[in-house]
Amino acid sequence: xxxxILCFILFLIGIYGIITQxxxxxxxxxxxxxxxxxNLFLILIGYxxxxxxxxxxxxxxxxASFVDPLPQALILTAIVIxxxxxxxxxxxxxxxxxxxxTFDIRKINSLKG
Amino acid sequence: xxxxxxxxxxxTQFMAPVIFIFGIYVVLNGHLSPGGGFAGGVIMxxxxxxxxxxNGEILDKLRKEESGLEFLESxxxxxxxVVAALGLLLSGSFVFFSNFLKQGVIGExxxxxxxxxxxxxxxxxxxxxxxxxxxxxxxxxxxxxx
Amino acid sequence: xNAMIPLFVIVPLAAAFFMAILGRFIKNFSKILLNLELxxxxxLALHFILNTQGILAYRVGGFExxxxxxxxxxxVLDGLSRLILLVISxxxxxxxxxxxxxxxxFTQERKYYILFSLMIAGMNGLVISxxxxxxxxxxEIAAIASYALVAFGIEKQQLEASFKYxxxxxxxxLIILLGIGFLYWQTGTLNIADFSRLPVSGPFVKLLAIFxxxxxxxxxxxxxxxxxxxxxxxSAPSPISAMLSGVLIKAIGIYAIFRIFFSMFxxxxxxxxxxxxxxxxxxxxxxxxxxxxxxxxxxxxxxSISQMGYVIVGIGIGMILLATGGSKVIAGFSIFGGLFHxxxxxxxxxxxxxxxxxxxYATGTRDMRQLGGLAEKMPLTAxxxxxxxxxxxxxxxxxxxxSKLIIIVAAVSAHFYWLAFIAVVxxxxxxxxxxxxxxxxxxxxxxxxxxxxxxxxLPMNLSMIxxxxxxxxxxxxxxxxxxxxxxxxxxxxxxxxxxxTAVVIG
Numbered sequence: 045x046x047x048x049i050l051c052f053i054l055f056l057i058g059i060y061g062i063i064t065q066x067x068x069x070x071x072x073x074x075x076x077x078x079x080x081x082x083n084l085f086l087i088l089i090g091y092x093x094x095x096x097x098x099x100x101x102x103x104x105x106x107x108a109s110f111v112d113p114l115p116q117a118l119i120l121t122a123i124v125i126x127x128x129x130x131x132x133x134x135x136x137x138x139x140x141x142x143x144x145x146t147f148d149i150r151k152i153n154s155l156k157g
Numbered sequence: 158x159x160x161x162x163x164x165x166x167x168x169t170q171f172m173a174p175v176i177f178i179f180g181i182y183v184v185l186n187g188h189l190s191p192g193g194g195f196a197g198g199v200i201m202x203x204x205x206x207x208x209x210x211x212n213g214e215i216l217d218k219l220r221k222e223e224s225g226l227e228f229l230e231s232x233x234x235x236x237x238x239v240v241a242a243l244g245l246l247l248s249g250s251f252v253f254f255s256n257f258l259k260q261g262v263i264g265e266x267x268x269x270x271x272x273x274x275x276x277x278x279x280x281x282x283x284x285x286x287x288x289x290x291x292x293x294x295x296x297x298x299x300x301x302x303x
Numbered sequence: 304x305n306a307m308i309p310l311f312v313i314v315p316l317a318a319a320f321f322m323a324i325l326g327r328f329i330k331n332f333s334k335i336l337l338n339l340e341l342x343x344x345x346x347l348a349l350h351f352i353l354n355t356q357g358i359l360a361y362r363v364g365g366f367e368x369x370x371x372x373x374x375x376x377x378x379v380l381d382g383l384s385r386l387i388l389l390v391i392s393x394x395x396x397x398x399x400x401x402x403x404x405x406x407x408x409f410t411q412e413r414k415y416y417i418l419f420s421l422m423i424a425g426m427n428g429l430v431i432s433x434x435x436x437x438x439x440x441x442x443e444i445a446a447i448a449s450y451a452l453v454a455f456g457i458e459k460q461q462l463e464a465s466f467k468y469x470x471x472x473x474x475x476x477l478i479i480l481l482g483i484g485f486l487y488w489q490t491g492t493l494n495i496a497d498f499s500r501l502p503v504s505g506p507f508v509k510l511l512a513i514f515x516x517x518x519x520x521x522x523x524x525x526x527x528x529x530x531x532x533x534x535x536x537x538s539a540p541s542p543i544s545a546m547l548s549g550v551l552i553k554a555i556g557i558y559a560i561f562r563i564f565f566s567m568f569x570x571x572x573x574x575x576x577x578x579x580x581x582x583x584x585x586x587x588x589x590x591x592x593x594x595x596x597x598x599x600x601x602x603x604x605x606x607s608i609s610q611m612g613y614v615i616v617g618i619g620i621g622m623i624l625l626a627t628g629g630s631k632v633i634a635g636f637s638i639f640g641g642l643f644h645x646x647x648x649x650x651x652x653x654x655x656x657x658x659x660x661x662x663x664y665a666t667g668t669r670d671m672r673q674l675g676g677l678a679e680k681m682p683l684t685a686x687x688x689x690x691x692x693x694x695x696x697x698x699x700x701x702x703x704x705x706s707k708l709i710i711i712v713a714a715v716s717a718h719f720y721w722l723a724f725i726a727v728v729x730x731x732x733x734x735x736x737x738x739x740x741x742x743x744x745x746x747x748x749x750x751x752x753x754x755x756x757x758x759x760x761l762p763m764n765l766s767m768i769x770x771x772x773x774x775x776x777x778x779x780x781x782x783x784x785x786x787x788x789x790x791x792x793x794x795x796x797x798x799x800x801x802x803x804t805a806v807v808i809g
Contacts, residue, residue: 055477055481058477059474062470062474068466071470075470075473075474075477078473078474078477079473079477082477082480082481082484085481085484086480086484086487089484089487089488097190097191099188099189099190099191100263114487114493115484115487118436118483118484118487120195121436121440122480123195124195125440125443125447125476127287127290128443128447129443129447129450129469129473129476131290131294132447132450132451132469133466133469133470133473134294135293135294135297136454136462136465136466136469137466138294138297138298138301139297139454139457139462140462140463140466141301142300142301143458143459143462144459152463153463154459154460154463224327227323228323228324231320231323231324232320232324234320235317235320235321235324238313238316238317238320242313242317245306245309248365250306250365251305251306252362252363252364252365253309253313253361253363253364254363254364254365255364255365256364
């Protein structure tokens, strides 16, 4: 149970980072921490003590226990999506830096309301 | 971007091909062992990234490569879609993503039907995509800081 | 017949990558391909509406069920998905046609069309997928394309709006993913139909409902989660604003919410009440915020929040009645009103955003205080805009009148008198801010002499005329004969949600 609670705490740390930080890069890091915590949570779901990789080979014994492959597939997809999101966010942050000369969100405020 | 010292350059010159070949190995054995297209593609891309980081001064030449990589990426992903959609036509009962090739013997390199094929395509696509993202961000940062 | 279901995803994806490969060599290739693609998708959606009935299920990869446990990825097409697919393709087609001349101002036109096509693929995929994880994946495809499209102008405003949108959208996605993780942990299934027959109850279901409501509510911009919408929708290029407001928040927000809470969870009074109350609040807050805006597109964006409130209230009343065992006829009537308003809103809000784009294209500004007297200079834009404004404020004989009337009548017959009263008041607020827009933009005395005035090209005009005609024609949907073809199957799909499980697992 403890790993799951730690995962949830990591998730909350990510949200805390997004809400309190004023630096664009730190906000992106906060989002990345949230993403990792969710990935960690998913991988814990599929974990079995003593399980092996879920692939049948010559060396697989008949009574071997596999870890659940489905969460792994989910995480792989989630990682790819996270990669795209983070890359896009970083590109936006660089562009914003060029326009404003700063990463501080308090100075980036052309939109109101 | 400035390059690094001659020691780093020499070492990466030896290391990058090894990393690249390891990436190819992971891609080709995707259906037999942990790994596969995405993981192998990332390892392959890391060989490029290592070279770019060590030899920073080649960055100006890389701007042309970026569009080539983008082309490779689009072609690869279209290939993935084509292989998946071929199942619609070849499976006889219009099944999308059907495994229409021979399955072979479990544990051999040439087995599992279209899965190794799709792994190779995904590996190419991911390698090109991550290299594109990296080059784009580095070129971009270079422009901003100038 | 079923074999054509994957085409809804294959065609836009393939078109996007063809544009990426060939678009750089052949001029105008991307524009033509996108329009052809959307024309084909509209035809396909119409074909499915006219020629097929009931729920169609398709198994990707052809894996048979093991016993009665579904293994394959399901693509499911029911009445509701058919309706949303038609709306996506039709509004997409008109927005794409409008874009052909609007995007000349951009340097990287090709990428605009690639992203547009990917966004269509994401929305189509979300609407037809039958398991919760694929809903998440397609949602992300559509959302990432829309993040990039919002920032497409790469000016200060666009970049900032896109960053805000992306951080909030990313949080929403992760909350949804966490919900999916919980779901798989507790039940071992991701299939919507498979989940709905499991005997689960208690705090676990409530927790899941909260995760999904917050996640998809953020994507749909329901009241407490709406802060990103006015920025993102007003900063995007105008055809994209029309797509975001007209289609995207409906497909990845409203559709997903109702698919999950009707087909997946057992209907519960508490959730239905929460959804209805949030819908009412977004109706009021969006309306009140819209009054004070001077930027045309920003006002339209706030108005979207308000109008989506109507859709949610309409379906929410039906949900409450179904959950408490009330009259099924009134529930069906109310859901019909909500879905009818959803279709109508995508038409007139799309048109209004295209009008705002035309005004900006011609004069270079969207600030109402700097405009005025445009009715003489651009009569076509003025008349279509007036049509859309009257339709959205609920003036007969336009479509908005009928859908709002149905929602209000349903609220009264379900004894939600306060809700009916609020809906009427918000309707009056709506008419007031749209009349303000008409007065300041089209009828007032001109504030400047419009030195840089540009004439509106034909494709932009044509799209606006077709949408204005649709505003009038869609009122015909109240007639029972036409209603039975288009909207009744969607209403049935929501009311008889148990059928979904029966057909899909089979």
